[in-house]
Amino acid sequence: MTPALEVRDLCRSFGALHVARNINLALAPGARQALIGPNGAGKTMLVNLITGALKPDSGAVFVRGEEITDLGQAARVKKGLARTYQINQLFRELTVLENIALSVAERRRRGANLLQPFSRNRETVDEAAQLIETLRLGDDMLKPIRELPYGRQRLVEIAITLGQRPEVLLLDEPAAGVPSTESHIILEALDALPDNIAILIIEHDMEVVFRFAEQVTVLVGGAVLVEGPPAAIAKDEGVRAVYLGEHEHG
């Protein structure tokens, strides 16, 4: 079967610093894969390389068998590749509704429409309202982002990305900064995603990783250390060494 996302021999360095060394990765359609690794392992860099925010020195990226290495960010999104950010990237002066509707409108290619009032895009607005419900943001729908606490903003961050109806979804620490009382909303929203979406999740919380992922990739120093099912990773000596090592250093 053609993988939903495939990364082949991806390399990138900044001077002497190698942030990606020959990374190979493949996600089948519907995959639930976690990417873990100590701080500075290059996890977010890998997401940037896959989405096109950063250009690789060598290697290639494929979505459903189609090479996208030379495409720009926006063109990759149109191929079904979407991401969330580790640090919220929102439209702070706009309301929650508008943040999400904007994303939906772009996906539906309504964004170039110069003269039709935004409210006429009924389907776009309905779809945004649906996402708002999924992430239980109804009460805050009409508030501008800057008035929301960080945890609630985090939900908008995810809703915007879901508005892209991605086939491959890259989640960069979706639960970071969310109070534990609300993190279940995120997990439930992820559980509710259609089965055919391939998801790569970067996460520090091992509980989340074990609950969510079927496959785990461990990244260390810009290279894949090991890959396998969660149970095997938990027992892996090399992984333990890396994590224990990190703990020793604080």
Next chain:
Amino acid sequence: MNAPDRSAPDPHGFLRGRERWRPVEALPWLIAIGAFFALPDYMILGTQVITMIIFALSLDLILGYAGIVSLGHAAYFGAGAYATGMLSAHLGWGEPISGLLFGGAVAGLVGFVSGWVLLRYHGLTLLMLTLATAIMLQELANVLEVWTGGFDGLLGMEFTPLFGLFENDLWGHAYYWYALAVLAICFLFARRLVHSAFGRTLVGIRENTRRMHAIGSPVHWRLVTVYTASATMAGLAGALFAEINAYVTLDVLSFARSGAVLIVLILGGTGRLYGAFVGATVYVILEDELAKASPEFWEFGVGLVLVLVVLFFRGGLLGGLDSAARRLKEARS
């Protein structure tokens, strides 16, 4: 579609409410019409105010909505003014409405080309490029003396009466209505634009360009589109200026003019369309009163107001009015 919960806020109603015309929006037009009857001797000044509103409105589209900071917006005002002026002075085409459209079109073309190149840059580089582009055009107009009249200005324009009926009379009455009509069309266009899906994407770009890329928005084209629209509008203002005065000098392309329109918009308030109305009215009238009486006082005052606005009243006059109204409301409840 799922039936919405009755108690939940209604997204459709909310968005429609944003776009709906409010009664207060009739005010500027009523004032403009009232001014014609109440102050018939001030119509030349009134026409200047309107021209400035159109120019500031064009800047608001790129600055207030898309967040593009330009130090050279006079480039497009000047392009429109020279295009219309040269059409009349050299080719003898003096029909004002087609002349105006020609000026707008030329400015739009200049805007499209320069925008396509410049809008790949951001921050200080973009700032410098907009500034240098306008000054470069000014120098070009200076060099092409044969066509532009160079330093002495472009003379010899003649415009036929509007619709073959209304001359540009000494009191500026006919051209007041003409300018007001141009403003009305520009405003309707701008208002539609900012309330469209396109307009929302511009705000998205202003608020977070990176995320706009990540949701698949063709950011560069969106910016080029709005920049072209803005340049066209600025060009219409410039063309109007040329037709009213039948005289164009290098000053239409100057840094001073780029700065003035920026000040006007900041004074009124950015990203709200009506800021251009308030800012231009206050600025042009005060300038007319003060600049002649005491130029130093005027210049010092503009500088001081600018510093104070930036430090304390970032929303400009309309922003200040807004927060005062809000405070009043809160105090009551």
Next chain:
Amino acid sequence: MNPVLNAAVSILFDGLAYGMLLFIISVGLSITMGLMGFVNLAHGAFAMAGGYVTVSLMNLLGVPFLPALGGAFVIVAAVSMPIERLIYLPLYRAGELDQVLLSIGVVFMAIAGATFVWGSTPPSIRMPDFLTGQVDLGFKTFPAYRTFTIGVGMAMILALWLGFERTIIGAKIRAAVDNRAMAQAVGIDVDRLFVVTFALGSGLAAMGGGLAIEIVGLSPPFAIQYLVFFLIVVAVGGLGSIRGAFVAAIVLGIIDTAGKYLWPDGGAFFIYAAAVLLLLVKPWGLFGREQT
């Protein structure tokens, strides 16, 4: 000497003097913009102020030219410090638009204030004898004042180079231009550095303003007239780069002077066109580092 060569040497020499002037005034702007990321369109106002301080010291108090230049440096640098604290400080983290507007406001006030105090007619000062007339450099004689200006420019470049490369404060400024967060993290008081750098930059501009009186003249609009040139020097040279500002200023000075000799009507167009092209190809300038 061959007349063409003679003219070429003269142009080169005048251009060099003009370029030195541009450098002395612009270098402060480059450093403060690189260090603080502040788009300061009011930099020319400090140069203008320096010019008027020089004039006042000489004509009212009878101070000789050279000490008056030093006085302009000290006085304007001192005055710029409270201005930096009161007006600029609140906007370091603001967007470019706010900084642009604020500094335009400052320029307007400065020009109006200068017109009010000193009037709009360009003042004249009496140069010391050794700066009038010509000096013979062996192969050709040159105007003494321009030779002096070039000398001062050379001295400045040397002093700045030594100051930046060899002193602690210079190292701190370099570190902070390079990476402000990192500099802060290792305990550099970036805040104080800002004041010192701002004062130094304003003082240099003031001295440049004083030097400029004999070359380009002085009147209140000076603050904005040459602003575009200062900005081009900074942008083309690269923010925060002394070397960049120097190269850009000299090249600009020579091209502009040559243009004025050879094609009095159209020379400026090519300067702007060249600056635009260069920025299109190298958005961070000749010696600037990519900013994100």
